[in-house]
Structures are given as structure tokens and as C-alpha cells.
Amino acid sequence: AAEGTCDRCNGTEFKRRPDDNAETVGARLAAYHAQTAPLIAHYDAHGVLHRIDAMRNINHIAETLETIVRNVSD
Structure with a gap:
């Protein structure tokens, strides 16, 4: 892949949030771990965790979520 070019769409215009910096990322990771x-x-441990592959097709993700919610509601 070329530097400064999106690997997916070949776009070259990127926007950066003002808080996208090492300090903010470090704080977010610390908060996540804590x-x-x-x-x-x-x-x-309580057997109620569901893992969903968020890299799948959006329709597959929606169906998976619907199934989980439906089963919890029953």
C-alpha cells in the first residue's frame, strides 16, 4: 500500500480528530483495561457473554444481535 492512501478505497483525503494523539489513545486504553x-x-464466568464478529457483513451482525436479544427475552 502506498503511504497516505487508503488500502480499501485508494482515498487520499483523511481527517484527524483534534484528540487523535498518543496521550488520548493511552488514556482510552487505560480506561478500557480498568x-x-x-x-x-x-x-x-456467568455464561452470558456473547461475542460477535464485527468485521462481518452488517446484515449478519444485525441478525446475530436480533437472535441474542430474542433469546434473552424468552
């Missing part, structure tokens, strides 16, 4: 990651183990 607050979110422990929930994964907790819900997995």
Missing part, C-alpha cells in the same frame, strides 16, 4: 476488560471476564 473499566471494560473486567466486565468481559465477569459476564463470561
Whole structure:
């Protein structure tokens, strides 16, 4: 891939958020590890964690989510 070119669409115009910097990313990762990651183990231990491959087709993701919600509601 060429530097400065999107690997998917070959676009060259990119926008960067003002808070896209190493400090902000580090803070987000620290918050994830402190607050979110422990929930994964907790819900997995209780057998209620569902993993969804978010790289799949949006329709597949929606169907998977619908199935999960429907099963929880029953």
C-alpha cells in the first residue's frame, strides 16, 4: 500500500480528530483495561457473554444481535 492512501478505497483525503494523539489513545486504553476488560471476564464466568464478529457483513451482525436479544427475552 502506498503511504497516505487508503488500502480499501485508494482515498487520499483523511481527517484527524483534534484528540487523535498518543496521550488520548493511552488514556482510552487505560480506561478500557480498568473499566471494560473486567466486565468481559465477569459476564463470561456467568455464561452470558456473547461475542460477535464485527468485521462481518452488517446484515449478519444485525441478525446475530436480533437472535441474542430474542433469546434473552424468552
